Amino acid sequence: MLRCFIKLCIRISKSRKMLVCRGISRALRFARGGSVSGYRWLLSPQADGFGDSSRCIGDFNQKASSFRETYSWSLPTFDGFKHQIHHQSSSLVEEQLDPFSLVADELSLLANRLRAMVIAEVPKLASAAEYFFKMGVEGKRFRPTVLLLMATSLNINAPEPETNSLGKNSMTELRTRQQRIAEITEMIHVASLLHDDVLDDADTRRGIGSLNFVMGNKVAVLAGDFLLSRACVALAALKNTEVVSLLATVVEHLVTGETMQMTTTSEQRCSMEYYMQKTYYKTASLISNSCKAIALLAGQTTEVAMLAFEYGKNLGLAFQLIDDVLDFTGTSTFLGKGSLSDIRHGIVTAPILFAMEEFPQLRAIVDQGFDKPENVDIALEYLGKSFGIQRTRELAAKHAELAAQAIDSLPETYDEEVKKSRRALVDLTQRVITRNK
Numbered sequence: 001m002l003r004c005f006i007k008l009c010i011r012i013s014k015s016r017k018m019l020v021c022r023g024i025s026r027a028l029r030f031a032r033g034g035s036v037s038g039y040r041w042l043l044s045p046q047a048d049g050f051g052d053s054s055r056c057i058g059d060f061n062q063k064a065s066s067f068r069e070t071y072s073w074s075l076p077t078f079d080g081f082k083h084q085i086h087h088q089s090s091s092l093v094e095e096q097l098d099p100f101s102l103v104a105d106e107l108s109l110l111a112n113r114l115r116a117m118v119i120a121e122v123p124k125l126a127s128a129a130e131y132f133f134k135m136g137v138e139g140k141r142f143r144p145t146v147l148l149l150m151a152t153s154l155n156i157n158a159p160e161p162e163t164n165s166l167g168k169n170s171m172t173e174l175r176t177r178q179q180r181i182a183e184i185t186e187m188i189h190v191a192s193l194l195h196d197d198v199l200d201d202a203d204t205r206r207g208i209g210s211l212n213f214v215m216g217n218k219v220a221v222l223a224g225d226f227l228l229s230r231a232c233v234a235l236a237a238l239k240n241t242e243v244v245s246l247l248a249t250v251v252e253h254l255v256t257g258e259t260m261q262m263t264t265t266s267e268q269r270c271s272m273e274y275y276m277q278k279t280y281y282k283t284a285s286l287i288s289n290s291c292k293a294i295a296l297l298a299g300q301t302t303e304v305a306m307l308a309f310e311y312g313k314n315l316g317l318a319f320q321l322i323d324d325v326l327d328f329t330g331t332s333t334f335l336g337k338g339s340l341s342d343i344r345h346g347i348v349t350a351p352i353l354f355a356m357e358e359f360p361q362l363r364a365i366v367d368q369g370f371d372k373p374e375n376v377d378i379a380l381e382y383l384g385k386s387f388g389i390q391r392t393r394e395l396a397a398k399h400a401e402l403a404a405q406a407i408d409s410l411p412e413t414y415d416e417e418v419k420k421s422r423r424a425l426v427d428l429t430q431r432v433i434t435r436n437k
Helices: 002-013 016-031 037-043 055-070 104-117 123-129 142-153 171-200 211-215 217-237 241-262 272-297 302-329 350-358 362-368 373-385 388-408 416-434
Strands: none
Touching: 104 142, 104 171, 123 211, 123 217, 142 171, 142 272, 142 302, 142 416, 171 211, 171 217, 171 241, 171 272, 211 217, 217 241, 241 272, 272 302, 272 350, 302 350, 302 388, 302 416, 350 362, 350 373, 350 388, 362 373, 388 416
């Protein structure tokens, strides 16, 4: 079935005239739980933020025994996807763009506003809350960039945006509300980092000491809680119940994903399906649902909102898959010279899972755990002999391709600013899978 799906994508890419209608129908089919068995979990109602994520862990236990007989994550070499992100229109590749520069002014305003939003009455809490919003340690601001570009990309063929209490009904007001989504998303993201660092006992983050290392676990947890509370206040101010529901679900997904990672059984640790479900919850849910929120605020149709969701979901999955590769390769070209953070914490990611398919004897090492350094060395040896890194990159390229197709399938436009933002979103899919840090 996966091969049929790939052939369908290739035929679509050859038929520019039919791309939009097929893309939209594909997104609708995805939303209903498409027939591509290998990706069914991604296409289920859970994935768009309206499912019951609490069932995931229990359901997996019932499916695990029959899973290996009915499902395979073995992927062919995606020769057509190797750093060749699908562009359905020549106009989308006619110039090189720096996505971050397109929204640089807004990112600066957003950074200043975030620093103002995390001011607290207690000096120590204020210092902790703004720790990763200070100049120089804001990070790549990847998520706000995606959301601001998505906002511009959807400023076409939309119904009039809803009026606010003052009767304003302008694109300026809409843009302000969409900027709030970017700010809320960044606060939720940073809060999750603070909590993750406590759980992982991390000592560095973004090139400096992690907050828990500098100020202690209790302050780090409270700072994360404080950021989530500020995000909730900003979210409520939007007065859009559907958007509130989407982003509240994101927080649930973050907790569910972290719990899945902490409480895995042996079967779950060695399952690619379980790993991808967890990855969606921990990483891709935030950006996918935030992209959908941007579309909803713009008054876009359900079909367009789903395309925005599909872009964020697949971009987020591709991003995390490359993160998993970089955990092994790091900044060095030699295998095993990376940080090895995940494997040292006993977290099994895509490269090891793919290596296990080639070398089943690696399963015994995974079951023993990685508390012993020699087990880490053995796992790295098997990984080095396998195509685990390559196949993870190919899977990331596949999801990047799906993200690009979602942008390609948006309603046609002749607005140059909209076109430019869409080109930038497609460009980001390429940057995600070719980055080295």
